[in-house]
Amino acid sequence: MSISIEHLTKTYGKFAAVDDVTIDIPSGSVFGLLGPNGAGKTTTFKCMLGLARSTSGAVRFDGKPLTAQTFEYLSYVPERSVLYDWMTGDQHLEMHKRTFSRYNEKRAAELMQLFSLDGRKRVRAMSKGMRTALSVVMAFAIDPDIMVLDEPTSGLDPVNQRSVLKLIIDASAQGKTVVLSSHQIGQVERAADHIAVMKQGKVVLGGAVDDLKAGSKIVEGIFPSDSIALNGLSSDARIKRVEKTGRIVRLTVSAGGDVLARQLSVMGAQSVRIVDLNLEDIFLDAVDAGQTANIVETA
């Protein structure tokens, strides 16, 4: 089931939390929505699901607008816990069982076991990670075709994070559409085949992960000391970003990787290598673009 977000805008007064966002999420894909805090990811999700009224724009699920019935096959894990403190885990599952026709009791029991959750425990007695896990169990127990997961690993230990990731990948393999937001870019990289990067309410980068990686390379040089003159590099049109960390210089380049590697050697680099871009590089490149004159110096 595909999702199409067309020119979505959400303003609060003069502030545009989501600004003319257009995203196409292909059916059966895992779509990562990335962005720094306050970029508008959660607001986009809320507008998508009708939890907040969009100022303008449209969202379509398989070409149809959202209705109450859409939630029969759509599940949502919000960024923060929205569970009822006074209810137990089992009561939350019972609520879903009585509400969703596709609720799978066996699957819910398996997932509760996977996350070592005690269903008799009240939510107020659960840790943040346990609450997140319970939300994930509820989302997957209704056997949805679309999952919108806003920080679904927040507060989880590494083992459970891995379990959530596996659930997402398995769901995708079964043809489900997963929309995922996470600050753990490594996790998104493992699961997502498409991404969009948001910044200040706008989508600044989007597409298939492989396509985004294909265009660029990282040229990394290690210098004998940290007093490196980067003169001329920032003005090179092939270089999208220059990052300097102590004695290491990393260039994100769109073309001419070999030439620039030789240039770093000429500048005195002891060793130079050319590596593929990872999602974190793509993300940082998209987020920093136009903000730091493409030279970033970190400690």
Next chain:
Amino acid sequence: MYYYVEYLRAKGAIKIALILLGIVLLAAIVLRIAVHGPSVDDWAYSLAHSPTAHVTRTQLSDGSTRTVIDDPQKQTHAIILRNGGALSMDIREPAASARTQHDSMSMGSMNVNEDTHAGITHVTIDYHSGFEYDLGLLFLATIPVGFIVSTILAGPLAKENDGHLELAWTKPISRERYALASVTVDIVAILVSQVLCAAVALIGTLLFVLPRFSYGPHFGWNILVSLLGPIAWFALLTAASASLKRGPGLVVGLGWLFAIIIPSVAAGLTDAARYNAIASVFYVIFHSLSYLDPISYMSFHNMKSTIGTGFGLSIAATAFALAALSIGYIALSVLQWRRVEA
């Protein structure tokens, strides 16, 4: 059953009502055991069958029996008047102590007065075994419990606003239906608690006396107003809190305050408004606001016949007004809630 959360809340509120009613019933049972002793009939029998008593029985023209007992040895003089289930006793006997005192007690269908003076105790007892019990008034006793439960359950939509909308609104059900179902579940819980309260009140009565049940002239209306009052109150609090981002706690707390203050101020300004222009303006404001306050309608003018005749309305008009307020407030709640954002 997408209203499962509200069903659990309602179940919890009924549990609280049951605990309160259980305490009341237990107290009634304890009281019944504490006052258990020879009945009035037993006492009359023992006086008349004392070996030293001189008993004179007379059949009066109205069908009643008059028994005069004189017991010179025990210095007891008693007159017992019996007419069907009614019994009246007037007894004079030596006092246990020389102290002067007066006691009176009413319990169910029995009134007892006891005067001790100059070493003589004078006891009068009036007892009606089949006293009339208006079932319509039985529901008056349910109003406090109805208000307690309606206050506990008030603001179900604001409770969802308090961080649960992402769960409530991602169900395959429209917001309007969800809101109406939640409100309906709560209203049913309020009604159930009131019916339970009526049952406990009835059992409590039967522990002490077997009355003759009757239906007063406003039987149905009394029941209707007793039930509609708490529902209208619940609806008002729900409407006042439906668009809040937080829970309904503040609205519920202040609601009671305003509900009592507004009609009180209106009543207080009634006289001043005739002479003072400013007072008359405030009177109009507070008096008008009183019409929106269900508690203003719940005045008890005549406990023996009817309730809910606030604003001088008839009991039927009061019932209609409370029903209209309930429907209006619920509609307002739903309209507001569907516009809230998570």
